[in-house]
Amino acid sequence: MKAASAAEAPVDPSIDRGWAWVIAVAVCIINIVTLGSIRCLGILVNSASLEFSLKKRDSSVIFSVTYVTFTVFSMVFIVMTRLVSCRILIFIGGLLTSGGLCLAYFLPTPAALSSGTAVLLGLGLSASQNPAILLLNQYFDRYRSRANGIAFAGGPIGSFLMPPLLTHLMTAYTFRGAMLLWGGITLHTCAAACLMRPKPPPPSKMLSEQLRSQPEPQREPQREPEQPAGPAFGAGFEDSVPFAESDDEEQQDGTSLALQPRPARAVDGSTGADQKQQEAEAIQGVKGNSVEAGNGDIRDEEEQRPLTPASTKDKQTANPKAEPSMLSSACSLFRLPVYYAVGAVLTMGLCGLLLTFYIVPLYGREIGLDGRTTSMLLLLQGIPDLVSRLLVGFITDKKLMSHVRMVWIALICQSTLWFILLLTPSYAGLLFFTLACGLFGGVVIADTHPLAISQLGLENYRAAFATYSIMHGGWMLCMPVLLGHIFDKLDTWRPAIALVGSIVAVAGLAGMLLDMCQSCRLLTHRTVRRIWRS
Numbered sequence: 001m002k003a004a005s006a007a008e009a010p011v012d013p014s015i016d017r018g019w020a021w022v023i024a025v026a027v028c029i030i031n032i033v034t035l036g037s038i039r040c041l042g043i044l045v046n047s048a049s050l051e052f053s054l055k056k057r058d059s060s061v062i063f064s065v066t067y068v069t070f071t072v073f074s075m076v077f078i079v080m081t082r083l084v085s086c087r088i089l090i091f092i093g094g095l096l097t098s099g100g101l102c103l104a105y106f107l108p109t110p111a112a113l114s115s116g117t118a119v120l121l122g123l124g125l126s127a128s129q130n131p132a133i134l135l136l137n138q139y140f141d142r143y144r145s146r147a148n149g150i151a152f153a154g155g156p157i158g159s160f161l162m163p164p165l166l167t168h169l170m171t172a173y174t175f176r177g178a179m180l181l182w183g184g185i186t187l188h189t190c191a192a193a194c195l196m197r198p199k200p201p202p203p204s205k206m207l208s209e210q211l212r213s214q215p216e217p218q219r220e221p222q223r224e225p226e227q228p229a230g231p232a233f234g235a236g237f238e239d240s241v242p243f244a245e246s247d248d249e250e251q252q253d254g255t256s257l258a259l260q261p262r263p264a265r266a267v268d269g270s271t272g273a274d275q276k277q278q279e280a281e282a283i284q285g286v287k288g289n290s291v292e293a294g295n296g297d298i299r300d301e302e303e304q305r306p307l308t309p310a311s312t313k314d315k316q317t318a319n320p321k322a323e324p325s326m327l328s329s330a331c332s333l334f335r336l337p338v339y340y341a342v343g344a345v346l347t348m349g350l351c352g353l354l355l356t357f358y359i360v361p362l363y364g365r366e367i368g369l370d371g372r373t374t375s376m377l378l379l380l381q382g383i384p385d386l387v388s389r390l391l392v393g394f395i396t397d398k399k400l401m402s403h404v405r406m407v408w409i410a411l412i413c414q415s416t417l418w419f420i421l422l423l424t425p426s427y428a429g430l431l432f433f434t435l436a437c438g439l440f441g442g443v444v445i446a447d448t449h450p451l452a453i454s455q456l457g458l459e460n461y462r463a464a465f466a467t468y469s470i471m472h473g474g475w476m477l478c479m480p481v482l483l484g485h486i487f488d489k490l491d492t493w494r495p496a497i498a499l500v501g502s503i504v505a506v507a508g509l510a511g512m513l514l515d516m517c518q519s520c521r522l523l524t525h526r527t528v529r530r531i532w533r534s
Contacts, residue, residue: 014200020139020147026195027132027151030090033189034129036158037097037121037182038354039378040166041066042361046371051175052110056362060484061114063358064477069122071473074130075466086131087196093131094189097124101183105176117179128189130465131196137449137461138199144453145396145403149389149446156382156389156442163375333460333467342455343468344510345404346448349411351475352418352504353441356381358480359500360434363493367425377431381438388442396450403451404518408511410443411504418501422494 014020041063049059077089100120104113133151140147165185169178333339357378364374395401414437421433449465456464483496 014139015141016139016143019197022195023136023139023197024147024150026192027136028154028157029192030128030132030189031152031154032158032161033094033097033154033186033192034125034158035152035155036162037125037186038067038070039155039159039357040162040182042358042378043163043166043170043371043375045358046361046365047170047175047178048110048113051108054110056484056487057481058110058484060358060480062118063480065114065118066122066125067354067476067480068473069119070126071469071476073123073126074469077127077130078134078462078466081131081134081462085198086135087193087198089127089131090193090196091190093124093127093129094187094193095124096120096127097186097189098183100124101179101186104179105183108176124186128193130469133449134462134465135196135199137453137458145392145446145450146394148449149392149394152442152445153386153389155445156385156438159378159382159385163378167371167375333456333463336456338455338514339464341510341514342452342464343471345407345411345507345514346452346468347472347475348503348507348510349407349414349444350448350472351479352411352414352500352507353437353444354476355479355483355500356434356437356441359483359493359497360430362487363421363497364430366493367427367430369427369430373427377434380431381434383438384435385438385442385445388439389446392443392446396447402515403447403454404511404515407444407447407451408508408515410440411508411511414440414444415501415505415508418497418504422497422501425494 045059045063048054048062049056077093080089097120100117100123103120104117107116136147136151137144166178166182169181173181360377361371361374364377365371392406396403396406417433417436417440421429423429424432449461452464452468453461479500483493483499486496486499487493
């Protein structure tokens with residue numbers, strides 16, 4: 001009975017079921033506000049340049065400061081999730097976002113926009129989205145890609161609603177009134193934060209805590225039997241020492257079994273040898289269940305093993321309570337070549353994707369399109385974006401294609417679209433560009449977090465996400481200002497478009513190289529295994 005109970009590994013009832021899907025819907029609502037607001041930054045920059053007669057380089061500072069604050073402070077809020085509940089951080093983020101946008105109503109100056117509104121908006125969006133994504137990935141294991149697709153579907157839904165709504169508000173209520181109403185809309189993040197229930201501890205940890213809290217039973221001291229005074233020599237000796245019952249049996253070495261003491265028995269009647277055998281069977285059963293109770297993957301063991309440091313993984317397996325600190329996880333990640341490859345793919349690829357929302361409104365005005373038409377283009381971009389995000393989750397959960405392969409293919413196709421846009425400077429070309437970028441951009445966004453977890457491990461997810469956010473923030477700090485400076489010098493967006501296409505192409509090539517290295521590694525392991533078995 002003891003071996004059977006130990007062999008059955010407890011299953012966490014909160015993973016991939018129940019309230020986990022409510023968390024996915026709540027994160028989707030948060031992304032409608034946060035990602036929809038990020039997609040409106042290009043409209044904000046364009047409106048601010050017209051309202052205050054600013055140059056493109058000066059108005060691009062608003063976009064850069066907002067997004068750099070959003071990415072750099074991701075590390076701060078991820079570290080704070082160890083001390084503060086994710087629900088509280090998301091609620092505070094909603095208040096900061098709303099306060100930053102309402103500040104533009106009371107201080108409508110370029111300095112207040114670039115220093116006050118941009119900073120508060122970036123802080124609020126970072127505090128709202130990053131803890132929500134972290135909590136979402138803790139609630140899901142087998143259906144993680146599907147849940148990320150549902151959660152990040154809020155981005156295209158936000159692109160349906162936010163750009164046309166913001167354009168209408170600026171037309172009807174001027175720039176100041178639109179910022180005030182936009183701040184009120186972002187308070188929906190606080191309502192979604194109420195649904196973010198913290199993840200309960202797994203049953204194994206709860207059971208260990210309950211056993212630790214129970215007081216140990218007090219054992220009564222054993223009393224030595226009183227021997228009567230003056231017995232004959234050897235009387236009662238058989239009762240005090242447990243000899244074997246038969247004195248006729250002998251071992252192979254000639255010694256009598258009668259002189260061998262009986263093994264001491266426990267309270268339940270089991271001997272020490274039986275207990276050791278039961279413990280060995282229990283450990284073997286737990287190991288078997290840990291393999292069978294995984295994510296249902298039937299691939300080889302080498303394919304299921306993430307490329308994490310062996311020492312860190314062994315410590316996590318041996319002692320799940322000893323969670324490594326952020327600094328130790330980051331130091332272990334810096335020694336991995338795969339960390340830099342995944343960082344190049346994600347940071348540069350997402351940089352090209354987010355610059356789409358910056359360049360489309362400005363490039364549309366260069367080719368003769370008004371603000372309402374460019375906002376409609378951003379709205380139409382959300383249709384393929386929504387479809388691809390939901391579809392990618394089902395494809396990767398069914399193991400039809402790996403995360404790395406799907407991401408680098410999407411990045412190569414997206415870089416091609418940037419160069420196609422150079423050849424077709426018209427409304428039809430811009431429409432095709434936005435629709436196709438929505439399709440491939442949804443693939444990259446939906447696979448960003450599952451890709452990092454599959455390559456670096458869930459135990460290193462916090463440190464990887466934090467450091468990648470800083471790297472991505474560095475790109476977003478330089479690129480909008482650099483692109484605006486190029487436009488001010490050359491009076492056209494075509495060189496800027498070529499530069500962004502080249503950056504996305506480099507990210508796609510880095511992903512292709514990573515995929516080839518991993519395929520060669522798995523092929524080598526399989527070949528060596530077959531040769532060894534034969």
